[in-house]
Each structure stands twice: as structure tokens, then as C-alpha cells.
Amino acid sequence: MADVKNGNRHWLEHPATQTFLIPILAVALSFAIGAIFIVIVGQNPFEVYSTLFSQTLGTSYGIGQLLFKTTPLIFAGLSVALCFRAGLFNIGAEGQLQIGAFATALVGMYTMGVPPVIEIPLLILAGMIGGGLWGFIPGYLKAKTGAHEVINTIMLNFVAAALVSYFVTNVYNVPATVHTPPISPTGRLPRFDALFSGFEGSPVNFSILIALLAAVFVWYYIDRTRYGYELRVVGLNPKAAEYGGISVAKNIIVSMTIGGAIAGLVGTNFVMGYKYYFEEGFSIGTGFMGIAVALLGNNNPFGVILAALLFGMLEYGGLVINTMVPKELVSILQAIVIIFVISSNKIFRRILVNFLKKRTLSVND
Amino acid sequence: MISQIFSLAFLAQTIRITVPYSLASLGGVYSERGGVVNIALEGIILNGAFCATVGTYYTGSPLFGVVCGIAGGLLTALIHAVVTIHVKADQIISGIAINLFAVGITKFVLEILFHSSSNSDRIPGLPHIHLGFIENQPDVARLLGNPLVLATILIVVASQFIIFKTRFGLRLRAVGENPEAADTVGISVVLYRYLGVLISGALAGLAGAWLAFDQHSFTDGMSAGRGYIALAAMIVGKWNPMGAAAACLLFGFAESLQIQLQGAGMPTQFIQMIPYVATIIVLAGFIGKAVAPGADGVPYEKEK
Structure with a gap:
């Protein structure tokens, strides 16, 4: 330990070792x-992996697909990471993004003809409110009754799935489909291929910029604001936080709500930027993958972006190599x-x- | 209408749904009583169903298939046990990773063995015991004569006894409630936690085998959230075998009601929510307090 004091740290002790290695x-x-x-399948691993990399990273279409898959993973990863820093385990991103995306589609259906400068922020806000509400519930229950957020978020994932299924199949339904009617044309985010011909055909759209902004927001909020400081103290040591005059209950509710709101932004990618409607089952497991992304990104917003890129690449890569291996x-x-x-x-x-x-x-x- | 719904076939439907829930839920009880949260139940069920299908398909013997289903569950649970008990990694994330792994590996092997990304070839069901009554309702008779139905009832009753009346149960609860104290009196925390997780693997694997035989095939993702419902039932049943089984029966009843109403063209999503909403209400303490074992989810660090 003596060396540490001398500033002569062994490389193994450097935090970056753990973060990156x-x-x-x-x-x-x-x-x-x-x-x-x-x-085992009888294929050559080098061939499969080189196909995986060249078809995802080697063409602009592949990169477009990769970024499209990355976008929801950034939102979900940020949601989980922010809650993690507050000592909370948000397994509910899946439900939060369902409710958020549905709210976006719902508001988009009823606001035809509103100019884009109002419509787009409105739909983004709707997603955040929907997701935020779904994060608030387990946060509130944890703060007020001590009910564990892990179980409640799991349960709320299923409640969310059933709830949107009810509305999509019984209330807002395009016959013979499991999706809602389209949102207002003015609420749509442009696809990159509308501007850069290289992305031709790939669905990546401007929601990825919203995802990057969200990452900057999470970084700033956690590392640069008083609220973020409180959140981290609660995450590290709730008893010390309470003793120091920080309300643990308030921070639990706020963190879960913000986490839910960020997850709720997933709809910007699918609803506003891709299909222009909400579809039942549009996200199978994105919320769960967000846990992996947050973990791999060490709960750091920029780490989350890198991890989401990797997982996005794998998700699209799976489709690319499907002819060789399942x-x-x-x-x-x-x-x-x-x-x-x-x-x-x-x-x-x-x-x-x-x-x-x-x-x-x-x-x- | 009412008599149409609550018929003998309805009872059979309820039992059919309740059996796998109960087995997996009991699995959850063993694991969590020992102090290991087991979200991996979902993946264990899936792997159990897959192994049971493959075992039966290649030997033609459903009995061997049952053994394979249990073995598949045990192996999957073993991963969870090593990662959480030995390495002391996060139990919840381990469970999620195992669930993801199970979805991937079963579909991967399914495509290799059956050249299909959705389902296996047909397998025979379990042989049933001739009961000598209700023979005019062959489906119901076959179900009630299914040896796994009887086995499940026995396992539920036996588990209540094992967990609360035997030395094994006392020790299991001790390592889940207060591992330091258990360690002090010479109970091996590692051993009992391993046993708890492995028993849960065997039971959830058996639940998977039930699903495979009930459907006469494996279909991708066939666990379909049952592991999570089993967890919910365990909580609603307050970590007691009988309580968990009773909650499973309630959930099974709600689900078969939902199936009936769906047939009648009614929206059923709100009935579908019952298990989840019930769990949230119970956890919040509105209907008695559900208290998890003291050291549930906490890795045990032995004092040096």
C-alpha cells in the first residue's frame, strides 16, 4: 500500500484496469x-466472426442497422445505470418502455396537423411521462412500504404488457394487426437515409441523437448536480445519507421516475423514427438487455453508449450470420x-x- | 354459462396450469429459504422442457425424458449456484443472464437437432394410470391419472414437512436467515445453499418436463413467463410450500378462467394481470406482510 501514497500505483490497482480490462x-x-x-455446428469460427464484423461495421447499411439496434439499448442501459447509481435495481425498463412508447403513439394519433416544433417535443414528453409513471410506481412502493423494487418491476413488466395489449387489440386497433393507427406525420423523426444516401434502406433515425443527449444528461445529472450527488450518496450508503440530511425515500422515487422516463424514450426510435405506430411485442427483451448494457458499461453513461454499440452490433450481427449458424x-x-x-x-x-x-x-x- | 365455465374440463385445465407453477414455485422456496434469489427459474424451466423433449425423442421413453428434464434443470441451476455461491456474484443479474442463455441455447440446439427455429418433432406423452372413474371424460381421466399430478401433490406436502419439521429444513432456513450464526454452529453455508439451489433446479426442470409432455413437443420460449409467475406465487405464499402451492392454484384458476373467456371473445388482459397485481399488493403489505428470509439475496462472506 505504501506505493499508492507515493503515487507509484501498480497498473492492477488503477481503476481504469477494472473499467476497461x-x-x-x-x-x-x-x-x-x-x-x-x-x-459444433460444423462452421469455421474465423469465417463466421469475420462475416459478423464485415457485414455490420464494414458497410454503411450495416452501420445504419447497427445504430438502429443500438438506440433503444442506450435508453434502456441509461435507465438501469442511473437507478443502479442510486442503489436501485431497475428490472422494469421493459415495462417502462412499453408504456412510454404506447403513450407516444397515443398522443401522436390525436394530434394530427400540429406543427413539428410542437409535435415532436410533445411526443417525446409523452414517452417520458408514460415511462416515468411506470418507474414512479415501484419507486413509490419501495420508498413508502419497503417493497423490493426488483420484484415489483418484474411484475409491472407483465402488467404493462397486458395493459398495452388490451388497448392495442381492443381500443386502438388497425383490424387484422396488432398495432395502432399511425401517428401524425408531423411527429415523425427523419431517417438518416433521407439525408445521407449511404444509409439507404437502414432504419437508423434521429432518435439516436436523443439517446446521445440523454447520455450527456445522465452524466451531467449524476456527476455535476447536487441531486446527482444525493443520488450517489443514497446509492453508496443510505444510512449515511439519511444521517446527513438527504431523504432516501425522495431519492428512491426520483431516481426510479427519471430512470423510467429515460426508458420511455425508446418509443422515439420505433414509434417516431421507424414504424410510426405502436406495435405489440415491438421490443422483446430490450429492457433486460439494458441491464447487461449498464453492467458492461460500468454504470457510466459513456460506457453505456459503448456497451450498447457492442450489443447493437451483436443483435444485427445475429441476423447477418444466420445462414451459417443459428x-x-x-x-x-x-x-x-x-x-x-x-x-x-x-x-x-x-x-x-x-x-x-x-x-x-x-x-x- | 356459469356451469359451462366451471365444468370438469375447467378443473382439468386449472390443474394442468397449476402443476408446473407449483413445482417451479416450490423450487423458488427451497432456493430462497437458503438465501439465494432465483430469477433463473424461467430459464431452468425452459432448459428442463428442452432436455425432456430431446431425451424422450431419442429414446422413445417419457420416463427417461423426465430424468433428462430434471438433469437439465439441475445443470442450469448449477451454473447459478457456482456464480452466486462460489463466486458470490450478483444473484439477480446471474438469473437474468441464465434466462437469456436458456433462450439462446435451446433455440440454437433446436435448429441443429430438429432443423426448425420454432418447434421440435412430436414426442409421446407420459403414460397415465387408469383411475376407473370419469372414463366418459377421457381427457380429464388422463390428466388426473398422470403420475406427475400425484407427484406434485406429494412434493408440496412433503416440502412443507421438510422445510419446517426436519433438520435439513432447519439448517436450510438458518443459512438463509442468518448465515453467520449458522456458520458459527458448524453448518456449512455453502453446502446448504448449493442444496437449496439444486433442489430448485430439479423441481423447475420437472416443471419444464411437464410442459413438454403436456404439449407433446418443445416450442421456442415455451416457459413463457412461468418462472416469474412461480416467483410471484412464492411471494404471495410467503415463502411457504403450501402457501406457494395455494397461490399457484389461484393463479392457475385465474388463467384457465381467462382461457375460457377468451374463447367467448371477451378481453382477458385484466384477468391476466391478477398474479402480478396480487404480488404487488401483497409485497406492499396491504394483505399481511410478506417477509423474505433475512439473508435472501446476500452472498455470504466467511469471516477470516
Whole structure:
């Protein structure tokens, strides 16, 4: 430990080691294990992986698809990360984004002909309110009754799915479909291919800019504001927070609500930027993937963007390699990444502790 | 109308739905009584269903299929146990990762073995015992004569006894409630937590086998949220085997009511919500307080 004081830190002790090394190792290891699965199918792992990379990163169409898949993952990842920093586990991003996206579509249906400068912010706001409400409920229940947010968010995911299903099939239905009527044309976000011909045919749209703005907001909110400071203190040590005059209950409710609002923005990508209506089952598992993204991004907003890009690439990559290996290979890869990250955080820390102990002993000698 | 709904077929439907819920829910009880949160139930059910299907398909023996289903559940639970008990990683994230893994691996192997991304070939069902009554309703007779129905009832009753009246149960509850104290008196926290998670794997795997035989095939994602309903029932049943089974029966009743009403063309989404809303209400303490085991979800760090 003596060396630390001298500023002569061993590289293993540097926080960046943990932030970058673990995710990179986890991804590399999962690809290695994935290679075994590919060999079992009788394919060449190098060929499959090179196809995966060249078809996603090597063409502007592929990049467009990748960014389209990345956008909802950024929202979901940010939602989970923000709650994590407050010590809360938001497994409810899936439900929050369902309600948010539905709210966006609903308001969009009833506001035909409103000019875009009003319509677009209005629809974004609707998504945030819908998602925020769905985050507020478990936050409120946790703050007031102590009911665990993990269980309540899981339950609310199912309630949200049933609720939107009711409205989509029984109230706002285009016959013979499971989607709503379209939103106002003035509420639509332009696709990139309308401006840059290279993205031709890929659905990436301006909602990704909203996602990047959301990341900057989360960073600023958590790291630069008083509210963010309170949120972090509550996350690190709720008893100390309460003792220091910070209301834990208030922070729980606020964090879950903001987290829900961010998840609710997923509708900007699908509803405002892609299909222009809400469709039942449009997001299967995005909210859950947000947990993986937050984890891999170390709950840092910019880490979330990088992790979302990786997972977005894998999601589109699965479709690209489907002719060679079943596309479910990428779900397996994603699951292995998650397990490695949570395991290696612990194992790495243990190695580090042992290492430091030995070094301290040798210094004392 | 009413008599049409609450018929013998309705009863059979309710039982058919309740059996896998109960088995998985009991699994949750064993795992969480030992202090390990098991969100992986969903994935365990799925892997159990898949292994049962494959085992039956290649041997032609449903009995062997049941063994495979349990083995598949055990293996999946073993991952959860190693990651959460040995490595002491986050139990909830581990569960989510395992659920994702199960969806991926079952579809992956399904495509290799059956060249389909949606379902396996048909498998035979479990042989049933001839009961000698209600033979005029062959479907109902077959269901009630299903050995797994009887087994489930026995497992529920036995679990209540095992958890509250045996030394094993006492120790399991001790490591889930206060692992430090259990450790002090010489109970191996690691051993009992492993046992809790593995028993939950076997039971949820059996639940998966039930689904596969009930449907005579494996279809992708066939666990369809049942693992989460089982968790909900465990909470509503306050971590007691009998309570959990009773909650499963209630949820099974609601679900078969929903199926009936759907047939009549009525919107059923609100009935669908019953298990989830019930769980939220119970957790909030509006109907008695549901208290989880003291060290549920907390990895045990042995003092050095």
C-alpha cells in the first residue's frame, strides 16, 4: 500500500484496469466460447466472426442497422445505470418502455396537423411521462412500504404488457394487426437515409441523437448536480445519507421516475423514427438487455453508449450470420458476457486483494 | 354459462396450469429459504422442457425424458449456484443472464437437432394410470391419472414437512436467515445453499418436463413467463410450500378462467394481470406482510 501514497500505483490497482480490462476480457472470452459452438455446428469460427464484423461495421447499411439496434439499448442501459447509481435495481425498463412508447403513439394519433416544433417535443414528453409513471410506481412502493423494487418491476413488466395489449387489440386497433393507427406525420423523426444516401434502406433515425443527449444528461445529472450527488450518496450508503440530511425515500422515487422516463424514450426510435405506430411485442427483451448494457458499461453513461454499440452490433450481427449458424449464437454470447462480467468483478477484486496483501508483506519485510 | 365455465374440463385445465407453477414455485422456496434469489427459474424451466423433449425423442421413453428434464434443470441451476455461491456474484443479474442463455441455447440446439427455429418433432406423452372413474371424460381421466399430478401433490406436502419439521429444513432456513450464526454452529453455508439451489433446479426442470409432455413437443420460449409467475406465487405464499402451492392454484384458476373467456371473445388482459397485481399488493403489505428470509439475496462472506 505504501506505493499508492507515493503515487507509484501498480497498473492492477488503477481503476481504469477494472473499467476497461474486465469488459474487454469478458467479450473476448465469450467470443472464444462462442467459437466452440460454431465448431459444433460444423462452421469455421474465423469465417463466421469475420462475416459478423464485415457485414455490420464494414458497410454503411450495416452501420445504419447497427445504430438502429443500438438506440433503444442506450435508453434502456441509461435507465438501469442511473437507478443502479442510486442503489436501485431497475428490472422494469421493459415495462417502462412499453408504456412510454404506447403513450407516444397515443398522443401522436390525436394530434394530427400540429406543427413539428410542437409535435415532436410533445411526443417525446409523452414517452417520458408514460415511462416515468411506470418507474414512479415501484419507486413509490419501495420508498413508502419497503417493497423490493426488483420484484415489483418484474411484475409491472407483465402488467404493462397486458395493459398495452388490451388497448392495442381492443381500443386502438388497425383490424387484422396488432398495432395502432399511425401517428401524425408531423411527429415523425427523419431517417438518416433521407439525408445521407449511404444509409439507404437502414432504419437508423434521429432518435439516436436523443439517446446521445440523454447520455450527456445522465452524466451531467449524476456527476455535476447536487441531486446527482444525493443520488450517489443514497446509492453508496443510505444510512449515511439519511444521517446527513438527504431523504432516501425522495431519492428512491426520483431516481426510479427519471430512470423510467429515460426508458420511455425508446418509443422515439420505433414509434417516431421507424414504424410510426405502436406495435405489440415491438421490443422483446430490450429492457433486460439494458441491464447487461449498464453492467458492461460500468454504470457510466459513456460506457453505456459503448456497451450498447457492442450489443447493437451483436443483435444485427445475429441476423447477418444466420445462414451459417443459428442467430441465437448472439444470445449465448451476450449471456456469457454478462456472467463473465459479474463473476470477474468479484474474482478480479479477490486477486487484487491477495496481490496487495503479498506486496504489503514484501514491503514490510 | 356459469356451469359451462366451471365444468370438469375447467378443473382439468386449472390443474394442468397449476402443476408446473407449483413445482417451479416450490423450487423458488427451497432456493430462497437458503438465501439465494432465483430469477433463473424461467430459464431452468425452459432448459428442463428442452432436455425432456430431446431425451424422450431419442429414446422413445417419457420416463427417461423426465430424468433428462430434471438433469437439465439441475445443470442450469448449477451454473447459478457456482456464480452466486462460489463466486458470490450478483444473484439477480446471474438469473437474468441464465434466462437469456436458456433462450439462446435451446433455440440454437433446436435448429441443429430438429432443423426448425420454432418447434421440435412430436414426442409421446407420459403414460397415465387408469383411475376407473370419469372414463366418459377421457381427457380429464388422463390428466388426473398422470403420475406427475400425484407427484406434485406429494412434493408440496412433503416440502412443507421438510422445510419446517426436519433438520435439513432447519439448517436450510438458518443459512438463509442468518448465515453467520449458522456458520458459527458448524453448518456449512455453502453446502446448504448449493442444496437449496439444486433442489430448485430439479423441481423447475420437472416443471419444464411437464410442459413438454403436456404439449407433446418443445416450442421456442415455451416457459413463457412461468418462472416469474412461480416467483410471484412464492411471494404471495410467503415463502411457504403450501402457501406457494395455494397461490399457484389461484393463479392457475385465474388463467384457465381467462382461457375460457377468451374463447367467448371477451378481453382477458385484466384477468391476466391478477398474479402480478396480487404480488404487488401483497409485497406492499396491504394483505399481511410478506417477509423474505433475512439473508435472501446476500452472498455470504466467511469471516477470516
